[in-house]
Amino acid sequence: MEESKDKNEAALVAATATQSKGWLNRTVAGAGVTSALGDFCYETTTVILPGFLAVLGLPASVLGAIEGIADAVASFTKMASGYVADKLGHRKLLVLVGYSLTPLGQALVALAAGWPLILLGRMASWFGKGLRGPLRDAIVIQAVTPETKGRAFGFHRAADTIGAVLGPLLGVALLGWAQELHWDGAAGPFRLVLWLSVIPGVLAVLAFLTLVRDPQHSPNPALKFFSSLRTLPARFKRYLGAVGLFGIGDFSHSLLILAATTLLTPSMGVVKAAQVAGLLYVWRNVVQVVLSYPVGAMADRVGHLRMLVGGYVLGALTAVLTAFAFWLSVDSVPLLAAIFFVAGLYVTVEEALESTVTAEMVQADTLVMSYGALGTVNGTAKFISSATVGVVWTAVSPTLGFGLAALLMMAGTLALLRVGNE
Numbered sequence: 001m002e003e004s005k006d007k008n009e010a011a012l013v014a015a016t017a018t019q020s021k022g023w024l025n026r027t028v029a030g031a032g033v034t035s036a037l038g039d040f041c042y043e044t045t046t047v048i049l050p051g052f053l054a055v056l057g058l059p060a061s062v063l064g065a066i067e068g069i070a071d072a073v074a075s076f077t078k079m080a081s082g083y084v085a086d087k088l089g090h091r092k093l094l095v096l097v098g099y100s101l102t103p104l105g106q107a108l109v110a111l112a113a114g115w116p117l118i119l120l121g122r123m124a125s126w127f128g129k130g131l132r133g134p135l136r137d138a139i140v141i142q143a144v145t146p147e148t149k150g151r152a153f154g155f156h157r158a159a160d161t162i163g164a165v166l167g168p169l170l171g172v173a174l175l176g177w178a179q180e181l182h183w184d185g186a187a188g189p190f191r192l193v194l195w196l197s198v199i200p201g202v203l204a205v206l207a208f209l210t211l212v213r214d215p216q217h218s219p220n221p222a223l224k225f226f227s228s229l230r231t232l233p234a235r236f237k238r239y240l241g242a243v244g245l246f247g248i249g250d251f252s253h254s255l256l257i258l259a260a261t262t263l264l265t266p267s268m269g270v271v272k273a274a275q276v277a278g279l280l281y282v283w284r285n286v287v288q289v290v291l292s293y294p295v296g297a298m299a300d301r302v303g304h305l306r307m308l309v310g311g312y313v314l315g316a317l318t319a320v321l322t323a324f325a326f327w328l329s330v331d332s333v334p335l336l337a338a339i340f341f342v343a344g345l346y347v348t349v350e351e352a353l354e355s356t357v358t359a360e361m362v363q364a365d366t367l368v369m370s371y372g373a374l375g376t377v378n379g380t381a382k383f384i385s386s387a388t389v390g391v392v393w394t395a396v397s398p399t400l401g402f403g404l405a406a407l408l409m410m411a412g413t414l415a416l417l418r419v420g421n422e
Contacts, residue, residue, distance in 0.1 A: 013128045025291075027143040028152050030211025031136055032159030033100065034204050038209060039163030041201030042102050042125050045109055046169035048175060048190055049079045049118075050258040051274030055186040058115055060258055060398075064390015066119050067252035069384040070126035075379015077130030078372045091135040092214040098135075099208055101128025103201030110194035130379065134371035137355050139214050139365070149356050150304060154296020161288040167197065179271065204293040232370060236361040239419050241379045243354065246312055246412025247381025249405040250350075251389040256343060257281050259322055259398065260336050267331050276333060280340045286349075287344030295354050304356045305420045311349025312413040316405065317344045319406035326398040353377075 052062050081094055105125030112118040138154075142151040171193045215274060260277035261270070268276065299307040321339045330336065331351030354374060362370040392401035 013259060019291075024152075024155065025143055026211065027213050028140055028155065030138050030207065030213075031140050032156050034208040035136075035156060035160035035208055036163035036166075037200045037204035038099055039083055039160050040167035040197075041106060041163075041204065042129075042167075043164040043285070044167040044171040044195060045122075046254055047257060047278040048171055048193055048274070049109075049254055050277070051175075051270065052190040052194075053111075053118070054270055054274065055190065056112075056114065056259065058260075059394050060241050060255070061390045061394040062115050063105060063254060064252070064386045064393070066115065066122055067254050068386035068390070069119060070122040071252065071377075071379045071386060072383035073123045074130030074133075074247065075127040075376045077127050078134050078375025078379065079332065079368065081131045081134055081372060083353075087184075088095075091139060091196075092208075094308055095132040095135050095139075095212075095272045096205060096209060098128040098130075098132025099201070099205045100124060101131070102204070103198040104128075106194055106198050106201060110191050110198075115419065130375060131164075134375055136415055137140050137267070137371050138367050139212065141355070141359055145301070149359060150296040150300035150352070151293065151300075152296075153298075153356055154293040154352050157327040157348065158289050158292035161285050163200070163287055164285040165282055167200065167281045168278055171197065172275050175271075175278075176275060181278050182241070202338045211265070232366060232373065233361055235419065235422060236358070236370065238422075239357065239361060239416070240373060240416035242412055242419055243374065244377040244412075244416050246315065246409050247409030248384050248388075249412065250315060250318070250378075250382055250385055251402075251405050251412075252382060252386040253281065253284070253343065253347075255386060255389055255393075256284075256322065256340070259325070259402075260340075262398070263325060263331050263336065264333070268302070279335055283337055284340040284344035287341055288348045291345060291348045292352055295348050297355075299356065300355055304353050305361060305416075307349055308357055309351045309413060309417050309420060311346050312341055312355065312416055314346035315350065316341070316409035316413060318346055319402045319409055323402035323406060 050063060059189055081098075088311035102125045105121040105123070105128070107122060108121030110121075111119050112121065140152060140156055160397040174193045174196065176191050178192050181189070182190060257277045257280070260280050261273045264276055295307065311326060318339060321342065324330075325336065325339060355371065358370050358374050359367060385408070389405055
């Protein structure tokens with residue numbers, strides 16, 4: 001096992017030496033292009049799914065449960081994928097399989113007449129997301145120097161979110177155009193958009209296959225799953241606890257889209273409200289595109305953990321503002337746009353820096369496993385959060401659901417602050 005570990009460390013040094021001339025190398029750029037196409041595919045579903053469920057007559061609790069289960073599937077897959085990749089050494093192949101499952105999931109959702117096939121489609125897509133995420137992140141971080149990892153991840157998140165802007169934007173436009181066609185039912189336009197979103201999903205697979213080079217990664221057949229988890233640093237485990245506590249309140253933003261749709265429907269009607277809510281989500285993603293690289297570059301200077309604490313504060317603020325929007329029955333698009341701006345800002349910090357903070361706390365030979373642990377904690381927590389917010393929304397009120405989320409997110413922020421002070 002020690003010999004294999006030495007090989008992995010030597011491979012990491014060699015890979016870094018060959019690619020340290022510039023952080024924007026072929027692997028980083030290729031991973032960004034791939035992620036942009038992948039997000040173009042599945043974020044189109046994210047933005048129209050609340051409206052699709054509405055025309056199928058499914059309540060908020062169903063959306064919360066579907067998104068929560070999908071997040072849980074992704075989370076446990078992340079842990080398993082990290083272990084399998086470290087044990088067998090086939091990272092790029094597993095990433096390709098993960099990206100292939102996204103368009104498959106889109107097709108299943110497009111065929112759905114009720115919640116079972118929607119759930120199956122989202123589970124397939126999120127299984128693929130969980131499979132590829134930690135391995136892709138490890139490939140990217142080993143392609144740059146430690147001093148530039150914030151910029152590399154910031155660029156990657158910006159590229160990733162370009163797809164999350166263009167996909168929903170085109171989806172909303174196509175949804176409006178499709179309304180003018182003749183359909184047997186109200187779900188027809190939504191199905192058309194879902195089918196078209198399969199195309200960029202296929203292109204994502206081809207982009208990763210041809211553009212990304214995986215640094216040499218030797219297999220470690222002697223690796224033991226539970227013993228590897230036990231050897232992770234104690235501070236990193238406390239960090240995971242803080243991330244998990246925050247994540248229990250960190251609801252899926254499909255519920256934020258549904259919130260905007262619900263608040264706007266009385267004055268606009270469900271279809272137009274769904275379109276406007278989709279554009280608000282696009283606005284959230286534009287914020288992420290514009291700010292991802294500056295956030296990463298700033299974190300390289302002032303500290304990644306410190307910046308992450310600030311992002312968590314903004315997450316709690318998003319939940320508070322959404323709760324107040326329901327309490328006051330807000331139907332103002334500019335006010336809702338302000339909520340989506342704060343949401344975009346906190347997600348920018350969260351997605352760009354949780355991985356880089358992880359890389360600062362663990363050894364290189366346990367990086368993929370650590371990313372898997374981070375993903376598992378995040379996904380499990382978000383399953384609880386999305387399901388809880390959706391159920392409380394349906395059973396009691398959306399104000400209470402988002403208020404509860406805010407309290408949990410603030411508790412996670414305080415826990416992360418304690419980790420930073422150690």
